Amino acid sequence: MTTQPEDRNRAWGPDTRFPPPRSPVEETATDLPALPEPERGAGGILRSGAIMAVGTLASRVTGFLRTAMLVAALGTGALGDAYNTANTVPFIVYDLLLGGVLTAVVVPLIVRARERDPAHGARYEQRLFTLAVLGLALITAVAVALGPVFMSIYGGSMHGDQRELAVLFARLFAVQIFFLGVSAFSGAILNTRKRFGAPMWAPVLNNIVICCTAGAFLLVASGGVDPSTIGTGEVGLLAAGTIGGMALQTLALWPSLRGSGFRWRPRLDFRRGELGEMGRMAVWTLAYVVITQIGFAITTRLANSAGVAGRAKHLGDVGYTPYFNAYQLFQLPYAIIGVSVITALLPRMSEHAAAGRFGDVRDDFSTGMRLCAVIIFPAAGLMGVLGPEIATVLFAHGQTSVANAEVIAEVLRMFAVALVPFAAYQLTLRVFYALQDTRTPALIAVAVVAVNIACALAASRLLPTDKIIVGIAGGFALAQTTGALLGWAVLRRRLGGMDGRRIIATDLRLIVALWPLLGLAYAVHAVLRAGLGTGLVPGLLALAAGSAGGGLLYLLFARLMRVGEVQTMIGTVTARLPGRR
Structure with missing residues (x-):
């Protein structure tokens, strides 16, 4: 899937011209509130990505306003x-x-x-x-x-x-x-x-x-x-x-x-040799892009065909535009936290890789995965439970009805399944780039795109017309999972491990902390839908109560579960509130 204009300038890290590298703890020890040593490097990454996250959030919020306005108009x-x-x-x-x-x-x-x-x-x-x-x-x-x-x-x-x-x-x-x-x-x-x-x-x-x-x-x-x-x-x-x-x-x-x-x-x-150097490095990158765009071309064509067939059968608007809008919503959590973390991590990973410190590269990846999980897990949960309310509030205006928004919500719920593996896959790709390896991502992309195409073709042939784009989104989720697992397996051998125990332990604690959020969000969704039906007002109420109340429960239980990354994030944010130093 291609990205929108606001995504384009987010993948490059800062200039790497600084003094000899220090450990993650040393790099940020003077800039953070007192935290346990393992958390200080994570806090530094959060600080480095703060301005990027705010800018990303602003562009994404206005981007969704843009999308909502276009949906209302077109x-x-x-x-x-x-x-x-x-x-x-x-x-x-x-x-x-x-x-x-x-x-x-x-x-x-x-x-x-x-x-x-x-x-x-x-x-x-x-x-x-x-x-x-x-x-x-x-x-x-x-x-x-x-x-x-x-x-x-x-x-x-x-x-x-x-x-x-x-x-x-x-x-x-x-x-x-x-x-x-x-x-x-x-x-x-x-x-x-x-x-x-x-x-x-x-x-x-x-x-x-x-x-x-x-x-x-x-x-x-x-x-x-x-x-x-x-x-x-x-x-x-x-x-x-x-x-x-x-x-x-x-x-x-x-x-x-x-x-x-x-x-x-x-x-x-x-x-002499400058263009040749660029060409040698670019070959596999171009191969990766071509492979992924082949997959995108096929899924886009199938989604448009589903839209034409759906209108012919009077099934409503079930084509590319609902799929496109759901994808924009799906990308938001990763764009805000994932891209910011990657931008802060990539220079450091590149430096560690160039110096042969693969243990530090592994630690950087682990830090990025755990920090992203803090935001991406609850975001995926809220998308899955409150998808209809999100789509209705954003899109059910002008020429787009509540029924049209419900189609977007169905696709969004399927995309929510893909959010965690998508973020993991994108992070593994950046580790390969830090290692100056563009060949392996291209080879992994072959498997990812093959799974995506196979699932999309199966969906277009086996599912009812109004469910084809939901099936295509499901294929995307399976493809991203494939990419994340393959990237993990290759990097595990290359880096001598991936700090899997710590990543999995953090994820399991976050999943436990997620259940109260899911329970409250579903209760709010069910009660308001039964009492007030669908529409803008019930949607706004559900989003306000479900996301705010659920978010507080999630943070509370995450702290009770002693998830250090949540404590780091809270400490980094509160340290910069007025009156705090």
């Missing part, structure tokens, strides 16, 4: 499927041709070049940026021309007015590829210079523009619009807002770039 049917499928294409093309290389290859090369020689590193940065701008311009022009081809691949059974509109959107939205690539490269440069704020907050501007666009569309397209009735002005409005939001996100990074000392002077005078 619905979850034919128009929404055409828009969302076409708007996914720029991110697919970017991932295939630059995104994976940028994440796993280009940024480490820039950092190492700067460490060897700051002047050479600056010139190398200029050359790579110039190459990226020229390549992005060419890629964008080709993608505009290939709009019909992309819709043939991803559009499933789209035909008639829906296909024509999707092709038009695909051509127009392809312009985003240029801005998306420049934005991602700019964010990568800022992260290597320890400038985390702008890459985290710039997507908020994009989201605000899209929200305004959706609001304007609601005003000018009153009475409902579909692919056969949408006007030229309404298409232009959606295109201008979608492209303009990405352009603004890109431009917003330039003041911070200049403040960091970066000045772009176009140059292509690569030294």
Whole structure:
């Protein structure tokens, strides 16, 4: 599955130019409240990721507002499927041709070049940026021309007015590829210079523009619009807002770039061997991206086909858009805590790996897994129990009914099963990247995508039409579990263990602490649904009571179970409240 604009600049860690490495305890001993020694390294990671987590939270909250506004304006049917499928294409093309290389290859090369020689590193940065701008311009022009081809691949059974509109959107939205690539490269440069704020907050501007666009569309397209009735002005409005939001996100990074000392002077005078080095590292990364995008293309096509069949059978909107919206909700907990923890961990893991301290790499991974679990376990539980209320509050507006939101909730509940293995799989991938191994992730991806495709095909053939996207989400969960287990097995041999006992012990205690949350959330869900039915007000009440009350019970029982990571998180947060030092 591809990610949205706000996800793009989150995978790169800070510059690794600092004094000789110390232990995790030494690195943060002076910055944290008094805690047991094993918890101090975890607290340091939380502190390092704080600004990233806040920025991620802001972009995700506004991102969900954007998604809710688009669902209200476009619905979850034919128009929404055409828009969302076409708007996914720029991110697919970017991932295939630059995104994976940028994440796993280009940024480490820039950092190492700067460490060897700051002047050479600056010139190398200029050359790579110039190459990226020229390549992005060419890629964008080709993608505009290939709009019909992309819709043939991803559009499933789209035909008639829906296909024509999707092709038009695909051509127009392809312009985003240029801005998306420049934005991602700019964010990568800022992260290597320890400038985390702008890459985290710039997507908020994009989201605000899209929200305004959706609001304007609601005003000018009153009475409902579909692919056969949408006007030229309404298409232009959606295109201008979608492209303009990405352009603004890109431009917003330039003041911070200049403040960091970066000045772009176009140059292509690569030294002998520089491009070859990049190519050798990029081959397996590109293979990984291509493999995963094959799986995404098939699942997207099957979801769109289910939507077309569902409308033909008068089953409602059961296609790609409900699947897409559920996936956006599913990613939120990982985006807030997982990405922030990864960004803080990756430089440290890379440093330990380069020095041959694999025990420290293992400890870093263990810390990341346990910290992520503190948030991801309750998030998965709440999604599973309160999925209908979450979907109703966010999406049951405008052209989207409560019944449409219930479809999203069904998919979300299945995605909730995938949340824990998804986070584990993503963390194992970063350990491989820290070890400068891009080959193993590509090989593991073959198995992951094979499971995903097999399950998606089985769902499309064996399940009723209105359950196909739920089955596809179930296949995604099984595929992520496969990836996590395979990555764990390989790394266990390579690192001499994975600190499995401590990770499993923490997870078991968290599961025990989770049951009171699940019980209260389900009771609130059942009582309010029986007494007030479905809708915005019952949904809001259920979310407020279930998540707040359940969250407090979870924290209480986690502390009673002596889960050190919860104590660390609470201590790190409360130490920075007003009046605390």
